[in-house]
Amino acid sequence: MVASLRPEPATRSARIPGSKSITNRVLLLAAAAAGRTRLVDPLESEDTVAFRTALTALGVDVTLDGGDWEVHGTGRAPSGPARIWCADAGTAARFLPVLAAAGEGEFLFEGSEQLTARPLHPLTEALAELGAEVEPGAGGGLPLRLQARGLRGGELALDSSTSSQYLTGLLLSAPLMREPLTVSVAGLVSRPYIAMTIALMRRFGAQVSTDRDGRLRVEPGGYAGTRIRIEPDASTASYVFAAAALTGTSVTVPHLGTGSLQGDLRFVEVLAKTGARVEVTEDGTTVTGTGPLRGGFEVDMGDISDTFMTLAAIAPLADAPITVHGIGHARLKESDRIAAIAENLRAAGIRVEDGPDRITVHPGRPRPVTIACHRDHRIAMAFSVLGLRVPGITLDDPHCVGKTFPGFHQELRRLFGEQAR
Template sequence: MSVELGEPRMISAPRTVVARVPGSKSIMARALLIAALAEGTTRLVAPLAAADTVAFAEGLDSLGFRVTREPDVWAVTGDPTGPPAPEATVWCHDSGTAARFVPALAALGLGRYVIDASAQMRARPMGPLLTALRGLGVRVDAAPGNGLPWVVHGSRLAGGAIEVDAAVSSQYLSALCLSAPAMRDGLKVQAPNPVSAPYVHLTLTMMRQFGVESSWDGSTITIPPGIYQAQEYRIEPDASTASYFFAAAAVTGNTVTVPGLGRRSSQGDLRFATEVLPTMGCRVDVDDDSVTVTGPPRLRSPGTVAMRDISDTMMTLAAIAPFADAPTRITDVGNCRVKESDRIDAITTALTACGVSTRSGPDWLEIDPGTPTGALVQTRSDHRIAMSMSVAGLRTPGIEFDEPSCVGKTFPQFHQEFAALARAWDLPSGGTRNSV
């Protein structure tokens, strides 16, 4: 099955649509782990119910934590000492966040914990986390090449001082920080110049919201022993997912408002709207609890954009770059080659299939202006390929996807919501339609 995006038309005056974006995957994953180590029962309001977060919740259940999932609230009863189960097998599916966070959590337990995942996740790098855990005295049996499956022999991890290579993924660093309060000696971790640093800031901010303080001098994070305090915690919308709706307004000259995000948000990917889109001629209004983007009559090129800190929105920018008035160059995104797919290759291949001229290197890509044409896009089972190219599809009739269902990883209703967006803006097709 594929999804074909119908041909739009530019409208004479901007039309405002309110887009309902689901909860943040990054916030949800951190909240689940914190709740597992908290004293009491934490209620997560407006939870993200998607493949990645369900995998994480099921993993916590396997480790012996009590997790109940209702449509509007997920509840987790924590144990500040670590996993209650003496042994468990945790299946992380395609979730990189679960696969990186769970081993550090399992090390706090007292038993044998098998952690495994899909073939896609097995191929992603895990070595720096393995090195760090072993450096803290944790016995971990790993597959050849240091990838999953792992067997973590939990022994009430004591903590201490460690250095972490977070140049490929900040998740290694966040995983250790989130589990650090339950370590007897706390944790002092050196990680100079981590990639996607805003995600580390998000981790420390959420830890503080649950009662655990930390310090970060730019290269060393220090976290003393402590206990998270259970609470009712609302999951704010996902800034990475919101980027597709902001970009949709940008390429169609319309206006979209995403409620629930605003100037108080700790999500770094909101910078796509607040920093990148204004350089392309968009008007961006940020309030306490909403962000509104209005697209210009014609997009300007942002020139060269370094996206190391907001690399999950790299493909969003790449997808709208053909509609700009000059080439767009995206730099410092080498970590995108080891995500769910090689995202630099995946997005340039998709754009090339649509007739767009691109160039790329180890950590950069460049996109020329042009008029994309319809084509079958190979998603490589990567949700962000499908969602990014859906934005291009608002200006390109005939774009189809080989695996449209891959959006279920973070936003199962994405295609329906994008179709509603197109209808609200009076685009002729009314959005997406399925075809076999």
């Protein structure tokens, strides 16, 4: 028997906090449900605390119990007047106005400058069609004033080509509408998030189906509270998976495996194209770096666009160019993410080509640079991974990771500290 030349690296276990998308969906479902809901292992970060605080402003009690949250469901939509601060959270701005519109009275939704700049109009137009009086801000989004008198339901056509969050918002509150809601959806991006929404709605007892014409239909009838364990965040896990691939180490994320509700776990399939070894089981996911990163491929990341920056930031260290397409909607997030990646890689001396919905990163030797994070947690986290291999990469705003993972830098150091060069 020939002994392997390369010793197997010991696998480290990453501590990845709960999914933002699941935590915030469950908070809303639990608030609307009759009875109590317990969230086990929710994410505690700026986005989820903003969502939880917003629910409190809407009259919902949430008790904190160790790391768990207990929501005292009201069994109905809220009553105004209420003023709701959404901070930087797209999920709050796109999900909560529908819940409020299904209730009664006046509501004012506000957010940070960054969130105010993000689009909202497909949702405000849908709410007006369903019976709410809506008054968006000067830019067409927040601050949003709503005069609610319940939502009718009925038939709706929705353009989801810039964000899936409008559709999720409408679906989540559809069981509170007077009639069944039937939605025909055009140009859906980030498709796996809709599957997540529907799966969670069903956990709370909703009836959701697809009709013969492919339209989604939700029956009225409300929700019932339950107990739910929040799985680790797959978008957050992408950073430690990429770090393992880049540094030739092995990392496992327990409880994020074959049963996951999160499309972003498919990022590991993209990492496999770079040569990393990937194992997804019921119990978790393990990525092992096997040597220098392989490039020379093109990949559509439209369904998992929160993870394209994780790949693009390490792509200069691959042996051939890497192209990502299908990510035009990533220009409408916390930052214009295609522009932010291109700007920072170019500042590091890397050749990059970008188009409306694509980016190509060429191999090169990045030079030390201070990354312009644009207050975007994912730009900060993606370039921190590159920093494990490129000494002198620093961030102009390391704290912006708090939107989804306040302990990110400590965990990266704990797992890969001695790999950094």
